[in-house]
Amino acid sequence: MENKEKKQTRRKFFFKTATAAIGAISTAGIVTQSCKKKVEEGETVSLLSPDGTLVEVDKANISMAKMPAQGKEARAGIPNKKFVMVIDLARCRNARKCVTNCQKMHDLEPGDEWIKVFLMQDSNDTAPYWFPKPCFHCNQPPCVKVCPVGATYKRTDGLVLVDNERCIGCKFCMTACPYSSRVFQWKDPVHENQADHDYSPETSVPHKVGTVGKCDFCPDMARMGKLPTCVTGCPNGVIFFGDKNEDIVTNGTESFRFSELVYERAGYHFMAELGTEPNVYYLPPVDRLFDYKTGFKTLTNEQKEFYKKSIVKKH
Amino acid sequence: MDLDQKSTRTLNYFVPQMVTISKSGILQLSILILFIMGGFYALYIQIVDGHIVTGMRDNVVWGLYIANFIFFIGISYAGALISGILHLLRVEWRHPIIRIAEIITIISTIIGPAYILLCMGRLDRLHHLVLYGRIQSPIIWDVLAISTYLIGSIIFLYLATIRDLAALRDYPFKSKWRHTLYKFFAVNFNGNSKQNRYLERGLNIMSAIIIPLAVLVHSVLAWIFGMTLRPGWHSTIFAPYFVVAAVFSGTGVLIIALWVFRKYYHLESYITKIHFNYLGIILMILGALYAYFTFSEYLTSWYGSETWEMEVLYKLFDPHEYWWWFFFAAIVGVVVPILVILIPQFRSINSITAVSVIAVFALWVKRYLIIIPTLETPLLPLQDMRPEYIHYTPTAIEWLLTFAGVAMFCFLFFLFSKFLPIVSVVKGEEGTNYAELRKTVMQRIIKRT
Numbered sequence: 087m088e089n090k091e092k093k094q095t096r097r098k099f100f101f102k103t104a105t106a107a108i109g110a111i112s113t114a115g116i117v118t119q120s121c122k123k124k125v126e127e128g129e130t131v132s133l134l135s136p137d138g139t140l141v142e143v144d145k146a147n148i149s150m151a152k153m154p155a156q157g158k159e160a161r162a163g164i165p166n167k168k169f170v171m172v173i174d175l176a177r178c179r180n181a182r183k184c185v186t187n188c189q190k191m192h193d194l195e196p197g198d199e200w201i202k203v204f205l206m207q208d209s210n211d212t213a214p215y216w217f218p219k220p221c222f223h224c225n226q227p228p229c230v231k232v233c234p235v236g237a238t239y240k241r242t243d244g245l246v247l248v249d250n251e252r253c254i255g256c257k258f259c260m261t262a263c264p265y266s267s268r269v270f271q272w273k274d275p276v277h278e279n280q281a282d283h284d285y286s287p288e289t290s291v292p293h294k295v296g297t298v299g300k301c302d303f304c305p306d307m308a309r310m311g312k313l314p315t316c317v318t319g320c321p322n323g324v325i326f327f328g329d330k331n332e333d334i335v336t337n338g339t340e341s342f343r344f345s346e347l348v349y350e351r352a353g354y355h356f357m358a359e360l361g362t363e364p365n366v367y368y369l370p371p372v373d374r375l376f377d378y379k380t381g382f383k384t385l386t387n388e389q390k391e392f393y394k395k396s397i398v399k400k401h
Numbered sequence: 402m403d404l405d406q407k408s409t410r411t412l413n414y415f416v417p418q419m420v421t422i423s424k425s426g427i428l429q430l431s432i433l434i435l436f437i438m439g440g441f442y443a444l445y446i447q448i449v450d451g452h453i454v455t456g457m458r459d460n461v462v463w464g465l466y467i468a469n470f471i472f473f474i475g476i477s478y479a480g481a482l483i484s485g486i487l488h489l490l491r492v493e494w495r496h497p498i499i500r501i502a503e504i505i506t507i508i509s510t511i512i513g514p515a516y517i518l519l520c521m522g523r524l525d526r527l528h529h530l531v532l533y534g535r536i537q538s539p540i541i542w543d544v545l546a547i548s549t550y551l552i553g554s555i556i557f558l559y560l561a562t563i564r565d566l567a568a569l570r571d572y573p574f575k576s577k578w579r580h581t582l583y584k585f586f587a588v589n590f591n592g593n594s595k596q597n598r599y600l601e602r603g604l605n606i607m608s609a610i611i612i613p614l615a616v617l618v619h620s621v622l623a624w625i626f627g628m629t630l631r632p633g634w635h636s637t638i639f640a641p642y643f644v645v646a647a648v649f650s651g652t653g654v655l656i657i658a659l660w661v662f663r664k665y666y667h668l669e670s671y672i673t674k675i676h677f678n679y680l681g682i683i684l685m686i687l688g689a690l691y692a693y694f695t696f697s698e699y700l701t702s703w704y705g706s707e708t709w710e711m712e713v714l715y716k717l718f719d720p721h722e723y724w725w726w727f728f729f730a731a732i733v734g735v736v737v738p739i740l741v742i743l744i745p746q747f748r749s750i751n752s753i754t755a756v757s758v759i760a761v762f763a764l765w766v767k768r769y770l771i772i773i774p775t776l777e778t779p780l781l782p783l784q785d786m787r788p789e790y791i792h793y794t795p796t797a798i799e800w801l802l803t804f805a806g807v808a809m810f811c812f813l814f815f816l817f818s819k820f821l822p823i824v825s826v827v828k829g830e831e832g833t834n835y836a837e838l839r840k841t842v843m844q845r846i847i848k849r850t
């Protein structure tokens with residue numbers, strides 16, 4: 087009992103920016119080579135080990151994992167990882183940088199959004215709030231269950247990816263996903279900077295007409311030791327990304343123990359009753375940094391009207 | 402093969418119509434072909450430009466095509482259930498209509514799945530279903546069920562036609578190719594008692610197999626929707642509901658087809674009021690059953706009033722959205738046929754056909770209403786600035802392909818009628834054979850014990 091209370095007191099695990107960034111690197115999968123080859127002594131870097139201590143590692147002993155993975159490797163997942171995302175609704179003011187960053191990175195058309203920001207209101211008596219929503223990378227993903235050809239699949243690191251070279255475009259996954267996470271490529275994609283890319287389900291580009299795409303949690307970035315682009319794009323540090331196995335999540339400037347963050351801040355799953363077991367956790371919009379109206383600032387008048395109408399509709 | 406008098410008369414009546422085509426026939430045929438060409442043109446555009454030319458978008462990912470798919474598979478019940486059950490029950494009046502029913506089944510089981518293909522984003526990857534097929538997916542169940550069903554129906558039709566093929570083989574046709582064709586398909590059938598017995602046994606087995614198969618096909622189809630976590634779809638009664646709706650529409654189409662052929666080929670002496678009356682009564686019973694399912698489905702979701710279920714219901718009951726369609730599909734399309742058939746004074750060949758048209762059309766609308774309003778109601782709010790992503794409107798391309806499907810249905814029917822008499826010519830002597838069959842089986846059992 088005492089123990090529990092102690093846990094509930096606000097214990098802040100606050101790493102300094104630099105360490106956190108390195109933490110993120112470690113989180114994301116740099117492979118330390120076993121010292122078979124003789125290497126010259128040289129510079130060292132500090133890395134955060136899985137048990138939370140800082141270790142000095144010789145730079146020459148570090149190699150980047152190959153990225154992005156292709157073929158079988160892209161279906162298997164990054165070893166020993168369990169990616170999670172925590173979204174702090176108290177900080178979101180609809181800056182929409184996650185959306186635009188994602189669109190840029192994944193070469194999406196203006197209206198197509200793999201992460202969307204909804205304006206939500208749970209009841210007429212409660213305040214509206216902004217609700218960024220990527221794919222939840224569910225542990226019981228209905229989309230994977232229904233795919234007739236295994237074009238969408240679950241990996242060991244928790245990611246649900248789409249192989250658009252296998253997808254037959256039946257759109258069954260789109261009707262099966264209860265969270266509207268999937269976006270169809272209705273026409274020939276406009277290739278801009280993607281033409282020279284080799285396709286990998288980890289980058290999700292280039293798109294192919296008649297297939298499905300969706301948020302992929304940027305595993306190609308993870309392999310390079312970087313955070314997903316929505317995380318780094320957010321000016322308010324709303325989105326935290328990390329590894330459940332290492333129990334750490336970071337938004338690039340702050341890092342938290344994942345378990346303590348969701349425990350102390352009453353993290354929850356959106357529509358948990360659907361039994362999909364998402365890997366995205368939400369922190370409820372309490373003690374908010376911004377009034378929800380701030381979120382209208384970035385919008386055109388037309389958009390404002392539109393949002394207002396859409397939340398009044400509630401029955 | 403020796404034919405009795407009646408069969409010879411039938412044959413002599415049909416053969417001239419099979420080998421000639423009237424002027425108005427040519428005109429009708431060209432209209433059909435025009436529609437089919439229109440469909441191919443639409444298909445070409447859709448393949449070149451992608452699915453952007455349809456009204457489907459990210460929320461409403463399935464549209465007219467899937468509604469047509471369910472509709473045609475529903476119609477296919479005409480043959481499977483009607484002829485299967487009537488055959489097993491040895492209903493005497495089935496003979497003139499069983500061929501038409503079977504042909505409906507086969508044609509619509511071919512056209513229906515074509516709509517699934519139209520709805521697929523990557524037609525060029527169809528072979529992935531074989532390469533990477535996952536048995537966990539209801540789509541694979543569907544593929545397996547429908548192809549089995551189609552093969553089963555073809556076998557059933559073939560067995561039921563073999564006697565006629567033999568008769569046609571022996572008929573002095575002028576053209577040689579017809580002769581070769583019938584000879585090939587008649588597989589040396591000459592109607593001796595042994596052949597008859599085997600044939601009868603095969604027919605019995607096939608009609609017994611085809612009934613559960615038909616039920617399965619439509620159940621699997623319903624499960625594609627029922628298995629998702631969607632308001633208006635995620636319902637346990639979806640499978641039986643679909644099955645009942647399917648037999649209902651199948652019977653309706655059968656009645657319409659009988660009426661058309663009766664007029665077209667002057668079959669008044671073969672297809673009589675009795676057929677319309679009996680089928681009408683079947684239609685009425687099915688209509689009542691279907692109404693019961695509809696009522697039960699919407700009553701439970703309304704009474705339970707979950708937020709999402711209510712959103713779909715509001716759309717169906719909103720006069721600005723789907724109310725009038727819903728009113729037509731769920732109420733007019735059921736009540737009118739039941740009333741007209743129930744009251745003997747109203748019952749006539751024409752009135753029964755008219756209400757069948759209403760019922761069939763209502764069921765098409767119902768399929769539309771099952772798919773579109775649900776897809777327009779995702780669990781997350783629809784905050785998309787692009788109006789076409791919120792509200793589905795079928796485009797000309799989709800309509801063209803829909804009409805082409807109907808035209809194709811009529812066209813294939815026409816083709817069939819040029820190769821086979823639309824009414825079966827030779828009746829089997831199943832009564833005696835059946836008794837004999839029972840006797841031989843009994844003898845074998847006795848021998849073994």
Ligand code: SF4
Pocket residue numbers: 220221222223224227228229230246262263264265266267268300362
């Ligand atoms: S959110 Fe939707 S698309 Fe993402 S894993 Fe879950 S069911 Fe699949």
Ligand code: SF4
Pocket residue numbers: 232233234235236237238248252253254255256257258259260297298
């Ligand atoms: S659209 Fe593609 S990914 Fe989705 S279920 Fe069909 S084949 Fe699988």
